[in-house]
Amino acid sequence: MNDKIAYTRHDDVAVLRIQNPPVNALSHAVRQGLSDAMDRAEADEGVLAVLIVGEGRAFIAGADITEFGKPPKEPHLPVLCDRIEASPLLVVASMHGVSLGGGLEVALSAHYRIAQPTARVGLPEVHLGLIPGAGGTQRLPRLTGAEKAIEMITSGRHVKAGEALDMGVLDRVVEGDPEAVGLAYAQELLAEGAERRPVSEMPAAPAIDWDATYDAVLKKGRGQISPATAVRAVQAASELPFAEGLKKERDLFSELMETDQRQGMIHAFFSERAVSNLPELKGVEPRELKAIGVIGGGTMGAGIATAALLAGLVVVLIEMKDEAVAAAKGRIEGNLQGALKRGKISQEKFDALTTQALVVSTDYDALKDVDLVVEAVFENMDVKKEVFGKLDAVCKQGCVLASNTSYLDVDEIATATSRPQDVIGLHFFSPAHVMKLLEVVVADKTAPDVVATGFSLGKALGKISVRAGVCDGFIGNRILATYRTAADHMVLDGATPFQIDKALVGFGFAMGPFAVADLAGLDIGWMTRKRKARDRHPEERVPTYIDKLCEEGHFGQKTGEGYYVYEKGKRGGTPNPKIAKLIATEQAELGITPREFSDEDIVRRYMCAMVNEAAKVVGEGIARRPLDVDMTLLFGYGFPRYWGGPMKWADIVGLDTVLADIECYAKDDAWFWQPAPLLKQLVAEGRTFDDLNKEAAK
Numbered sequence: 001m002n003d004k005i006a007y008t009r010h011d012d013v014a015v016l017r018i019q020n021p022p023v024n025a026l027s028h029a030v031r032q033g034l035s036d037a038m039d040r041a042e043a044d045e046g047v048l049a050v051l052i053v054g055e056g057r058a059f060i061a062g063a064d065i066t067e068f069g070k071p072p073k074e075p076h077l078p079v080l081c082d083r084i085e086a087s088p089l090l091v092v093a094s095m096h097g098v099s100l101g102g103g104l105e106v107a108l109s110a111h112y113r114i115a116q117p118t119a120r121v122g123l124p125e126v127h128l129g130l131i132p133g134a135g136g137t138q139r140l141p142r143l144t145g146a147e148k149a150i151e152m153i154t155s156g157r158h159v160k161a162g163e164a165l166d167m168g169v170l171d172r173v174v175e176g177d178p179e180a181v182g183l184a185y186a187q188e189l190l191a192e193g194a195e196r197r198p199v200s201e202m203p204a205a206p207a208i209d210w211d212a213t214y215d216a217v218l219k220k221g222r223g224q225i226s227p228a229t230a231v232r233a234v235q236a237a238s239e240l241p242f243a244e245g246l247k248k249e250r251d252l253f254s255e256l257m258e259t260d261q262r263q264g265m266i267h268a269f270f271s272e273r274a275v276s277n278l279p280e281l282k283g284v285e286p287r288e289l290k291a292i293g294v295i296g297g298g299t300m301g302a303g304i305a306t307a308a309l310l311a312g313l314v315v316v317l318i319e320m321k322d323e324a325v326a327a328a329k330g331r332i333e334g335n336l337q338g339a340l341k342r343g344k345i346s347q348e349k350f351d352a353l354t355t356q357a358l359v360v361s362t363d364y365d366a367l368k369d370v371d372l373v374v375e376a377v378f379e380n381m382d383v384k385k386e387v388f389g390k391l392d393a394v395c396k397q398g399c400v401l402a403s404n405t406s407y408l409d410v411d412e413i414a415t416a417t418s419r420p421q422d423v424i425g426l427h428f429f430s431p432a433h434v435m436k437l438l439e440v441v442v443a444d445k446t447a448p449d450v451v452a453t454g455f456s457l458g459k460a461l462g463k464i465s466v467r468a469g470v471c472d473g474f475i476g477n478r479i480l481a482t483y484r485t486a487a488d489h490m491v492l493d494g495a496t497p498f499q500i501d502k503a504l505v506g507f508g509f510a511m512g513p514f515a516v517a518d519l520a521g522l523d524i525g526w527m528t529r530k531r532k533a534r535d536r537h538p539e540e541r542v543p544t545y546i547d548k549l550c551e552e553g554h555f556g557q558k559t560g561e562g563y564y565v566y567e568k569g570k571r572g573g574t575p576n577p578k579i580a581k582l583i584a585t586e587q588a589e590l591g592i593t594p595r596e597f598s599d600e601d602i603v604r605r606y607m608c609a610m611v612n613e614a615a616k617v618v619g620e621g622i623a624r625r626p627l628d629v630d631m632t633l634l635f636g637y638g639f640p641r642y643w644g645g646p647m648k649w650a651d652i653v654g655l656d657t658v659l660a661d662i663e664c665y666a667k668d669d670a671w672f673w674q675p676a677p678l679l680k681q682l683v684a685e686g687r688t689f690d691d692l693n694k695e696a697a698k
């Protein structure tokens with residue numbers, strides 16, 4: 001036995017306490033320790049029962065994900081689970097915190113399960129591109145029936161103790177010290193003469209319509225394969241004897257282990273945690289945050305205010321006129337009503353947030369005590385500078401002055417103040433109380449503790465915060481502009497916007513770029529094209545067909561017409577028949593003969609444009625690491641999680657292949673397809689983007 005398991009004896013019960021902080025992941029040492037401890041208990045004279053408990057904040061969070069992809073070491077988890085279940089002793093698991101994946105599978109191998117009321121259980125393997133691989137798909141349906149098991153496994157959700165008790169996953173929920181309540185339960189079972197109760201010996205779950213369920217889950221997964229695969233594993237539990245079902249589960253698990261999706265999702269899991277872990281912020285204390293100011297109560301400002309209120313911050317929102325004050329209040333209340341309806345807050349909380357925690361005023365003096373201000377006014381440098389001048393005059397010393405600009409130069413905004421070290425960009429995504437991404441834009445003079453405060457605000461609001469440098473569009477919008485342009489070029493050359501949207505939804509994006517443009521409003525792109533027209537390089541290809549639609553007042557969803565036509569009350573739109581004619585006219589003007597694009601061509605060009613620009617963004621230091629780009633695209637731009645992000649996608653496809661494609665496209669448009677120096681360098685050195693992530697973590 002090793003130090004990962006503490007073995008103690010309490011009369012006729014042996015207690016096995018797992019000690020592997022922070023979350024008792026089932027590393028090789030833990031598996032070995034548990035196996036040895038079971039041997040010891042069985043050999044320990046007078047021991048009649050075994051109690052398994054976890055030390056610290058969780059029972060067990062699952063298999064050790066860091067071991068995936070490395071050669072597996074014995075004892076394997078499925079074997080350990082079978083070994084626990086087959087023990088002649090009575091085995092009880094007492095669970096607290098989370099019991100996830102392999103953690104729940106260990107508990108399901110025990111004969112009885114007791115948990116704290118605050119405990120949560122789940123089989124979240126699908127979020128890692130896998131299915132439960134240590135009997136979860138075979139044992140769970142024997143307790144809950146196939147439908148509930150499929151729902152739990154394919155959603156990967158955490159189920160609270162009360163619900164788990166009702167489902168039959170737990171036998172008892174009792175508050176108290178997990179070891180004490182577990183011991184009492186084990187002793188009670190022994191006193192009653194309770195028998196061992198292996199789940200594997202329980203009757204299999206009755207059949208359901210497997211094919212229909214499989215199809216429905218596959219469709220819902222939008223290209224993700226693991227949830228649908230889980231349905232087949234549960235089917236095996238129903239149709240095959242336990243041992244054969246277990247083998248089927250193992251085969252499916254092993255197949256998934258080899259997939260790109262598993263690699264992508266595990267990259268996403270670790271990157272999500274690494275993204276706000278910046279070496280430059282080690283030991284830097286953020287400034288205190290209790291009250292924040294928001295300038296502007298439009299959709300963005302109201303969203304930011306809502307997020308801050310929900311995080312327990314006091315909010316002072318400034319608008320220009322009384323009518324705007326009322327409108328801003330209305331928007332925030334509307335957002336909070338949504339939270340109330342979804343049961344996220346109570347009526348009392350709603351009342352307190354809207355009356356006590358929120359001040360909406362036309363007077364900048366109301367900001368004198370706040371710790372941080374986010375400006376969310378019109379995207380115009382003069383307007384922003386005027387606001388920052390006013391903030392400089394009224395805000396207390398040490399107050400962080402943040403701009404929510406999506407592309408303007410934060411260094412220049414900072415010149416409007418006498419304290420550029422306190423100025424930062426905090427780029428939220430709309431609706432700000434829903435979208436997870438926050439770009440923390442660090443200007444030349446921004447102080448390190450101001451950067452740390454940006455990240456601590458992001459954490460308080462439940463955001464994924466990414467550090468970005470100053471450039472037009474920062475990380476996300478700069479890369480978006482490039483891949484959007486690649487899509488526009490394909491339209492000029494013969495692909496339709498509708499085919500492009502469909503191909504990219506097929507790749508896994510939530511929406512295609514043209515449907516997104518309709519949603520965001522076509523006027524935004526139109527304004528950007530006008531803004532950039534002055535500095536445009538003569539070789540830059542910019543389609544103008546859609547401007548004609550804008551000139552007629554059609555701006556997408558909000559006006560009912562854009563690339564698609566939207567009928568009131570209906571979700572989604574149908575292709576706008578005017579678009580084909582507008583494109584054909586422009587092609588004729590430019591002398592272009594349209595050609596065919598396959599869906600694969602479309603995805604390839606779109607992705608290569610994204611990766612190439614992303615490599616420039618990393619090469620220039622706008623993003624510190626490739627994983628920062630990946631998380632930006634995942635949480636702000638609907639990039640499919642199972643690819644891990646564009647940089648991970650490129651690593652999987654092979655950087656040499658991506659570069660070769662870019663060089664091939666450059667033969668037709670050398671201006672647009674200039675390969676990123678970093679991409680060329682990595683290919684020459686035989687390295688990957690992930691190598692850069694690893695170097696940055698050292």
Ligand code: 3H9
Nearest residue numbers: 025061062063064065066077100101102124132133134273
């Ligand atoms: C599985 O079980 C497969 C089996 O069916 C079959 C096998 C044959 N392994 O998230 P946090 C680390 S698949 C290794 O910041 P929180 C995490 O990286 C597994 N490390 O805290 C972080 O490290 P660092 C199924 C893990 O309180 C630290 O722990 N299980 C693991 O916000 C703290 O994590 C899952 O998918 C792990 N399994 O959330 C559960 N889990 O400090 C995945 C965590 O160095 N985990 N770490 O950055 C979670 O959902 C959350 O981490 C959890 C805690 C809810 C547990």
